[in-house]
Amino acid sequence: MKQIGLFGGTFDPLHVGHMVVAECVREAEELDEIWFVPSHIPPHKENASVSSEDRYEMVKEAIATNDRFKVTDIELKRQGKSYTLKTVQELKENHPDCLFSFIVGGDMVDTLGKWYRIEELMDEISFIGVRRPGTTFETSYPLSTVESPLLAISSSEVRERLDNGKTVRYMVPEPVYSYIQRKGLYGC
Known part of the structure; x- marks a missing residue:
């Protein structure tokens, strides 16, 4: 059975x-692949700054050279708010040969109790928590933990820098930087 890590996010x-x-x-969880899952409308944030299609294309271009990274448009096709439970259920139904885990950053670990139908979601999938700066990483929910180099970069910081006319080169993958420039996103 193929081991897949689902990495959901706004990616904005x-x-x-x-x-x-x-x-x-x-690497740490010995997964076969990571599937990036850009949200259509994130339930825990305000609307994204750019369209879900642009965010999907940026991810697609950024991961093109890594054959272990994939991107799915499942939440974009479904429309509406992007609830993880619905995504997981649909992926499990469409890919019965895969065993899925869901990757969450430390900021999301701290809020798991507020997720849509979290108890049901916990029955559907295992979680992998990744430590991030400034989070307590405390939860009563079961999850495995992965340590990652702490890069203090956030999408909101990237957007703010672009809005102020500053460069984000090397903060985002080169294909994302090129896409932003080419499409004139985030005030460029």
Whole structure:
């Protein structure tokens, strides 16, 4: 059975910290692949700054050279709020040959109790928590833990820098940087 780590997020935009986390989790948990799952409408945040299609394309371009990274548009096709439970149930139904785990950063670990139908979700999938700066990483929910190099880069910082006319080169993968420039996203 193929071992897949699901890495959900807004990815607004995807940055190098996301890439490092994905690779560290894949290696530490001995996963066959990491599937990036860009949200359509994140239930825990305000709307994203750019369209879900642009965020999906940025991820797709960024991971193109890593054959162990994939991206799925499952949440974009479903429309509406992107609840993890619905995504996991649909993926399990469509890929019965795969065993899925869900990757969450420390900021999300701290809020698991607020997730949509969390008890049911815990019955559907195991969680892998990744430590992030400034989070307590305390939860009563079962999860495995992966240590990753702490890169203090956030998508909100990337957006703020772009909004202020500053460069984000090397903060985001080169294909993401090129896509942002090419499409004039985030005020560029």
